[in-house]
Amino acid sequence: MPKVAVILSGCGVKDGAEIHEAVSALLSITRRGAEYVCYAPDKTQHDVVDHLKQAPVAGEQRNVLVESARIARGEVRDLAEFDPAEVDALVIPGGFGSAKNLSDYALQGPTATPDPHVARAVRAMHAAGKPVGAICISPTVVAAVFQGTEVKPRLTIGSDPGTAGHLRDMGAEHVECAADDCIVDETNRIVSTPAYMSARNIAEVYTGIDRLVEEVLKLA
């Protein structure tokens, strides 16, 4: 049974992993006969956002690994312990947590720096020829990891011109893609899908992520 590492970035679209996307990935991986193992960085979240008021909460701190454990039902490992030899593929759901906790793209745009443990995991998978799936805004993490190297990934974040331009600024190629489909970079074994960057509802999110998981497992 192929084993897929899923990197979570908290729990909630505004300050963590987008919950519908993360659960869709776990569901699709399981339905397709693979198993998942969740990872998250053990560090303080960039911020805590009140998802009802859609506003940051001053003074509150939450930990990325601890909040990710909500989505993983307690079964989540510190990303510092990630060993590429243990897994066949890696998938990164979206949400602002991806752009605030897995890199600082939400703040720095195309000069973003990835979290060191995320960078190590993505580079190790690429070096081992194992596939990486990037959902929603997470292609910006992949682009940040390979910025300034000879690896020029072919990615999609859907059709948003600003984010697509940032990917090109970081040295990646951007390809437009519908929410219910995905883009496969065969050379680099990287698959991406727009999810809530383009999707109008959770059903489209699931369809696109299920396509991504299908292609990731083909490459595993």
Next chain:
Amino acid sequence: MPKVAVILSGCGVKDGAEIHEAVSALLSITRRGAEYVCYAPDKTQHDVVDHLKQAPVAGEQRNVLVESARIARGEVRDLAEFDPAEVDALVIPGGFGSAKNLSDYALQGPTATPDPHVARAVRAMHAAGKPVGAICISPTVVAAVFQGTEVKPRLTIGSDPGTAGHLRDMGAEHVECAADDCIVDETNRIVSTPAYMSARNIAEVYTGIDRLVEEVLKLA
């Protein structure tokens, strides 16, 4: 397009709504051509549990409505505003939040009292002949709502003898059911499925909840 109210109880299996179950319900409702509208009570959670250590966090407080907004991507209404005329069906995902925030079943067992807004919503749907779906531990909420009345719902929580006995103590009938199926009480228009009370993985959870949503929509 039928509209289904989904009552959330926070965000995370140990102190709120079980996230895989809640997302499975939202996904199934959408894939089956209906739409969802999320509700949650606006009150302090019974407790906050560190999902990594699986232990309560002393002194921390979170609000059920605010945390539920993480699952609902901000689109969640105060359950005090629930109007049964606006919806065609009601679904209640599980998680300890159901047994700690929607009722006090986790503390009181068969003498549990439901949250007053939850009780009002479930009674109003029943009185209007509109279906109610109860997932995982949430049949205990339904049983608590009708305890001491002439309504004797036919429910499942899977096969756990202790919880099944509590349902009977509360005046309900309990029927064993597999994780990938559901029990339909045609008389009372109540559908229930075991989800993580019995399921071995998220795929079984989705299959059972999708069956529940199918039956709930038939009754709507």
